Each structure stands twice: as structure tokens, then as C-alpha cells.
Amino acid sequence: MLKFNKKTYIYQFFGLTLIFASLFLFNISQANALSSDINQVKVPGESTVYFLSHATSQRKAYINEAVFLDYGNDWSEVKTISPEELAKWPEARLIKSAESDDLYYIRGSEKVKMNTLQDIINYNLENVLPITVSDFELSQYASEDSYEAAGLEKSAGLSVSQTLLDNSQSGNPLVAGTRDNQVMLLSFTAGDEAALFQDITFKLSGIYSDALVGSVSLVNANTGEKIEGSSSYHDRRLTFRFRQNSFYVPAGNTIKLKVLLDLNYLDNVKNQTMRLQLENAQAVTSNLALSGNFPLVGTEFKLLDAGHILGTVVAEEMSLGANGSAKNLGKFRVSEISGNEDVYIRQLIFRNNGSASQNDLELFKLRRGNQLIATASHMEDGQIIFDVNYLRLSAGDSLELSVSANLDPDYQSGRSVDLELSSLTAVGTSYNLSLAPSISNINESFLLP
Numbered sequence: 001m002l003k004f005n006k007k008t009y010i011y012q013f014f015g016l017t018l019i020f021a022s023l024f025l026f027n028i029s030q031a032n033a034l035s036s037d038i039n040q041v042k043v044p045g046e047s048t049v050y051f052l053s054h055a056t057s058q059r060k061a062y063i064n065e066a067v068f069l070d071y072g073n074d075w076s077e078v079k080t081i082s083p084e085e086l087a088k089w090p091e092a093r094l095i096k097s098a099e100s101d102d103l104y105y106i107r108g109s110e111k112v113k114m115n116t117l118q119d120i121i122n123y124n125l126e127n128v129l130p131i132t133v134s135d136f137e138l139s140q141y142a143s144e145d146s147y148e149a150a151g152l153e154k155s156a157g158l159s160v161s162q163t164l165l166d167n168s169q170s171g172n173p174l175v176a177g178t179r180d181n182q183v184m185l186l187s188f189t190a191g192d193e194a195a196l197f198q199d200i201t202f203k204l205s206g207i208y209s210d211a212l213v214g215s216v217s218l219v220n221a222n223t224g225e226k227i228e229g230s231s232s233y234h235d236r237r238l239t240f241r242f243r244q245n246s247f248y249v250p251a252g253n254t255i256k257l258k259v260l261l262d263l264n265y266l267d268n269v270k271n272q273t274m275r276l277q278l279e280n281a282q283a284v285t286s287n288l289a290l291s292g293n294f295p296l297v298g299t300e301f302k303l304l305d306a307g308h309i310l311g312t313v314v315a316e317e318m319s320l321g322a323n324g325s326a327k328n329l330g331k332f333r334v335s336e337i338s339g340n341e342d343v344y345i346r347q348l349i350f351r352n353n354g355s356a357s358q359n360d361l362e363l364f365k366l367r368r369g370n371q372l373i374a375t376a377s378h379m380e381d382g383q384i385i386f387d388v389n390y391l392r393l394s395a396g397d398s399l400e401l402s403v404s405a406n407l408d409p410d411y412q413s414g415r416s417v418d419l420e421l422s423s424l425t426a427v428g429t430s431y432n433l434s435l436a437p438s439i440s441n442i443n444e445s446f447l448l449p
Contacts, residue, residue, distance in 0.1 A: 177265030324446030354416030
């Protein structure tokens with residue numbers, strides 16, 4: 001028989017969608033002052049006996065005497081503590097049996113089964129640790145037909161605000177031909193339901209040429225990671241479309257987003273200006289209604305033409321001829337052609353347009369000659385991302401890079417590789433600006449043996 005005063009279990013969901021995995025990294029409160037030997041308690045003047053779970057820092061009232069005795073407990077084990085001490089132990093809200101992974105929300109003598117992970121998130125229970133109880137105790141709770149009948153309440157909602165960038169935060173004026181220029185800082189707060197995003201549309205204002213506008217990207221300021229998605233520009237509006245399930249705000253949390261703007265190179269942009277704004281609640285598409293003090297108007301930036309002093313990076317794919325193999329996936333030449341400044345190569349992203357997948361190739365390496373520059377353990381969705389620690393390209397010079405991989409033990413013969421360079425992040429050493437490179441690829445493929 002399960003001894004309630006001997007053992008508790010921490011239940012976690014396995015095999016659920018990866019996007020919600022971080023919601024189950026629980027933060028257990030610090031151990032309370034009571035000895036771990038004290039499990040059965042009550043307060044003066046009341047008859048209710050509680051079980052104290054030291055593993056989860058929660059208390060759970062015994063629903064009746066039969067349940068207390070069914071665990072083999074003895075009344076002599078019950079210790080009297082102060083109401084203040086009892087108040088340090090939050091009331092348990094989720095239970096399960098040892099024989100099943102089903103979770104139940106409890107209140108008083110009632111229970112209701114939680115049907116889905118999304119329901120747990122919607123009702124703000126994702127950070128609540130369940131306690132395992134006996135089948136007998138579980139049967140003593142009356143079952144309710146709905147969450148509402150069991151006393152669960154939720155309030156959906158999503159709010160947005162912004163932090164205006166001043167000169168120290170925004171740095172230099174916007175420079176034509178540069179990337180990753182931070183132009184806004186937004187804060188999204190979810191209520192009692194997690195917010196999933198589909199797209200965000202920014203309205204552009206100012207006196208500028210449409211040819212300047214490249215793309216917009218977003219960075220999770222809490223983690224520093226770029227959010228996966230795509231960008232388009234039309235009618236003075238920039239839209240960022242999130243890759244499915246690539247970004248969400250957990251219930252009761254706030255996440256800050258950096259809005260980064262890429263600019264194409266263009267001459268004669270002096271005195272042009274540009275700013276982004278969220279025009280209204282319809283500018284954000286998500287599963288929740290959005291509220292905010294609209295319009296959220298970002299910082300105004302002046303455009304600067306600095307092409308005559310910035311570096312210019314050109315990347316081109318080189319032919320493999322008949323020498324394509326896992327050890328020779330692709331060759332690329334990267335050049336700085338202006339002679340204005342040295343350049344640091346920070347990141348290269350390659351895409352395989354062939355049929356070979358992450359199940360065929362692994363352990364990718366980026367080399368300059370025999371020098372190992374960076375590694376990537378796997379290919380995800382056809383992309384190989386190399387984050388480079390140090391690679392300096394001198395002004396007016398060029399370098400050649402090669403990509404290799406290992407064949408996965410279970411790879412499929414005959415699958416194709418057609419590697420292209422899809423993105424290159426290069427930062428000039430003189431002005432620390434991210435430069436917009438010119439990239440050209442060729443259509444050339446080979447088959448795995």
C-alpha cells in the first residue's frame with residue numbers, strides 16, 4: 001500500500017509538444033522550517049488534518065477519516081502547528097494516482113479531470129506540482145462535469161507596451177546597407193492563458209525611399225534568441241510571420257521583443273527619416289485579444305549614407321564539380337571588396353535544397369583550409385547554423401570556406417545534397433555595424449553514396 005507519509009511523486013508530461021516543455025520546469029520553494037519528519041499536522045481549534053509534502057512544499061487536507069487511516073497513519077502522529085506556519089504551505093491543487101497519468105484539479109471535496117495540456121496552461125496550473133494519492137483517496141472526491149463547476153476560472157488576454165529607445169540605446173543613426181538595427185522594444189504580457197503568435201505588422205512612417213527597406217526580424221530579449229519566421233514589405237507596412245509555434249508567451253509572464261530592421265544599400269539618403277509603430281490591436285494576430293495604448297509609436301531615426309566608409313561583403317558559392325561528398329558538401333568564397341574596413345564573420349546559415357535530411361547527415365564542420373572555424377551538431381528543417389567564435393576578413397581580401405559532415409549510421413543512399421548559403425552575418429570592425437552582404441549561389445547537387 002502506498003504510504004502517503006513516506007513518498008510523493010513529481011509528475012511531468014513526456015512526449016508533449018516541445019514548445020511547452022519549458023512550462024514544466026518547476027520552481028520549488030525553499031524548504032520550510034518544519035522538520036521533514038513532520039507530515040501530519042493540524043492547527044489549534046480545528047479538526048482538519050493536513051498532509052505536508054516536503055518534496056513540493058504543499059499541504060493537502062485529508063478529505064475524511066477513512067482516507068487518513070487507509071494510508072496506515074496513526075492519530076498520534078498528528079502535530080499541532082500555528083496557523084501562521086500552516087499558511088507557509090500552499091494548498092495542493094493537482095493530484096493523480098500511481099496507476100494513471102491523469103491529472104485532477106481538486107477543491108474541497110470535488111475533483112475534475114484536466115483534459116489537455118492547453119487546459120492546464122489556460123487555467124494557470126502549469127507551475128503547480130501534482131501530488132500522487134491512492135486510488136481509494138481519489139475515489140472519495142466527487143467528480144464534476146466542468147471546470148467551472150469545480151471552481152476553476154480563467155481570464156484570457158494579452159497586453160503590449162513599449163520602451164522608447166533613446167540615443168544610448170539605439171546607438172548610431174540608421175545606416176543604409178546594414179542589418180539588425182534595433183528600432184523598437186516591445187513587452188508582451190499574457191494573462192491566465194498562454195499567447196501564441198501568428199504575425200505582427202509594423203506601419204512605417206517618415207520621409208524615406210521604399211527601396212531602403214529590407215526585412216524585419218525579432219529577438220526574444222529574455223533569451224537573446226532570434227525568433228523563426230519570415231518578413232515581407234508592402235504599402236509601407238512590414239509584416240513578420242512567425243513560423244508555426246515558434247513563439248509564445250506563457251500564462252502570467254512577460255516577454256520583451258527586440259525589433260530589428262535590415263536596410264538595403266541606397267545612395268543619397270541624407271535627411272531621410274524612418275520610424276516603426278504598432279498601429280492598433282489588429283496589428284498583432286494571436287489566439288488572444290490584444291490591448292495596449294495604441295498607436296505604439298517607436299523612436300524616430302535619421303538615415304545616414306555611409307557606403308563610402310563601410311565594408312562591403314560578397315559571398316559566392318564555388319563549384320564542386322564531381323567532387324561532392326559528405327566530406328565536401330560545399331565551397332564558398334567570402335570577400336570584402338570595398339577596402340574600407342576589416343570584417344568579423346559572426347554566423348553563417350546554410351540550407352540544403354536536396355532531399356538529404358537530419359537523419360542522413362550529422363556533425364557538420366565549417367573550415368578555412370585545414371582550420372576548423374565552427375561546428376553544428378545537426379541540420380534542422382534543412383538548415384545548418386554555424387555560430388562563429390572568431391573569423392576576421394581583412395579589407396580588400398577574400399577567404400574560402402568549406403562545409404563537411406558525417407554520414408548518419410542509418411542514412412539513406414541516393415539522397416541528394418544541394419547546399420546554399422542563405423544567410424551571413426558580418427560586422428565591420430571600424431563602426432561595429434552589421435553589414436548586408438551580397439550572396440550568390442549556384443544550382444549544383446550530388447547524391448549520397
